[in-house]
Amino acid sequence: MRIYQITAWRGGMFALALVFAAHSTAVAQWLSLPLPGTPRTADGKPNLSAPAPRTADGKPDHSGIWRLNTSRHNPNANLLPKGTEAPMLPWAAELYKRRVATHGYDRPMTVCLPHGVPDGLTSPYGFKLVQTPNLVVHLYEEFTMHRQIHTDGRPLPVDPNPQYYGYSIGRWEGETLVVETAGFKEGSWLDNDGHPHTEALRTTERFRRINFGSMEVDVTIDDPKAYSRPWTAETMRLVLQPDTELLEHLCENNRDLERLQQIWQDRQPAAPPTTGRQ
Amino acid sequence: MKARLAILMCIAAIAASGRALAHHSFAAEFDENKPVKLTGTVTKVEWTNPHIWFFMDVKNPDGTVSNWGLEMASPNNLLRAGWKRDSMKVGDVVTVEARQARDGSHNANAQTVMLTSTGQRLFAGSPVQPAQ
Numbered sequence A: 001m002r003i004y005q006i007t008a009w010r011g012g013m014f015a016l017a018l019v020f021a022a023h024s025t026a027v028a029q030w031l032s033l034p035l036p037g038t039p040r041t042a043d044g045k046p047n048l049s050a051p052a053p054r055t056a057d058g059k060p061d062h063s064g065i066w067r068l069n070t071s072r073h074n075p076n077a078n079l080l081p082k083g084t085e086a087p088m089l090p091w092a093a094e095l096y097k098r099r100v101a102t103h104g105y106d107r108p109m110t111v112c113l114p115h116g117v118p119d120g121l122t123s124p125y126g127f128k129l130v131q132t133p134n135l136v137v138h139l140y141e142e143f144t145m146h147r148q149i150h151t152d153g154r155p156l157p158v159d160p161n162p163q164y165y166g167y168s169i170g171r172w173e174g175e176t177l178v179v180e181t182a183g184f185k186e187g188s189w190l191d192n193d194g195h196p197h198t199e200a201l202r203t204t205e206r207f208r209r210i211n212f213g214s215m216e217v218d219v220t221i222d223d224p225k226a227y228s229r230p231w232t233a234e235t236m237r238l239v240l241q242p243d244t245e246l247l248e249h250l251c252e253n254n255r256d257l258e259r260l261q262q263i264w265q266d267r268q269p270a271a272p273p274t275t276g277r278q
Numbered sequence B: 001m002k003a004r005l006a007i008l009m010c011i012a013a014i015a016a017s018g019r020a021l022a023h024h025s026f027a028a029e030f031d032e033n034k035p036v037k038l039t040g041t042v043t044k045v046e047w048t049n050p051h052i053w054f055f056m057d058v059k060n061p062d063g064t065v066s067n068w069g070l071e072m073a074s075p076n077n078l079l080r081a082g083w084k085r086d087s088m089k090v091g092d093v094v095t096v097e098a099r100q101a102r103d104g105s106h107n108a109n110a111q112t113v114m115l116t117s118t119g120q121r122l123f124a125g126s127p128v129q130p131a132q
Helices: A002-028 A089-103 A256-267 B002-019 B075-080
Strands: A064-068 A127-131 A133-142 A144-151 A167-173 A176-182 A201-209 A214-222 A236-241 B028-045 B053-059 B065-071 B093-101 B107-113 B122-123
Touching: B028 B065, B028 B107
Parallel strands: A144 A167, B065 B107
Antiparallel strands: A064 A127, A064 A236, A127 A133, A133 A144, A167 A176, A176 A201, A201 A214, A214 A236, B028 B053, B028 B093, B053 B065, B093 B107, B107 B122
């Protein structure tokens, strides 16, 4: 019996490894496009464990196409590890519970609205980060969206016009790019499971490029109208997608929307709000 | 217990790898517990974002024909997995393993697509990967 159990366990783990290997291989098979500046091993493959590149002024260069190292639909669908709860105020907890119970049928992406911050970093399509001396740009493949992070020393605006990706400024603290964002519009979900936020949200993201192939991001959520105190998400681990390019992705044929609304309207007469809590 | 956990993890991983490619919630629209296996002739292919849809005529046991709509991942996912937009054409006979829509309609999320003429399995951007 014990032998059977061990065999089954190993078999399961092997299958698990195969699934993930196949998944990442599938994504890595896009056009072979050897990019200059990519460190390579003797066989010509990108050397993902080479040191992180640097810009002319000696700062770490975060440029590249990045994607979360796991699917955001596995237990990491959530900013927090399983079994941990964000310090939600009662209305936020109620809304979050309803979103989880209805399988996130009305998440903004269903109507092709943006992921927002920090959920945009976890899209399975990944994003291209372009770093220039005074500006960092994120180009999100999903829905072809962009985000600007100003690194020219300007302060956050006092009364910014609300936007889904907010208004971001960044500064270097040693090897880490610290990005502060405010001026959010309500409506985006903080993560795939549906943690809500209000216009009072401020996020702090800390980007560290560990080596050529990996980046870590720590995100702090501060929204006193939705949470009783600031809280920090589980570290996001991004992997570089070498020798590839972004593709166009637009919501040109969204056949799912009508069916989703039909299915869930029948089960839930009052559609849950995605916005409107101040 | 461990054996059961291993099997559950395996199922979860397979499910997760498919859902990762959807712009909407898979579980909200399709029912993991409604597997369907369909063989029929492709009548239309919509090679579009955020999802590819194709349609196929499937003969029912009573001799009538139903036109099913099958959802796959996006062209981006399939291109990166080696598909071309003409990998599956109108008139091809295919066998599809899918999960049916929660509303019981003739719509489903394709998980494997096999060209009946050659036995070639095409990546559907969903749980089971092709054995190319």
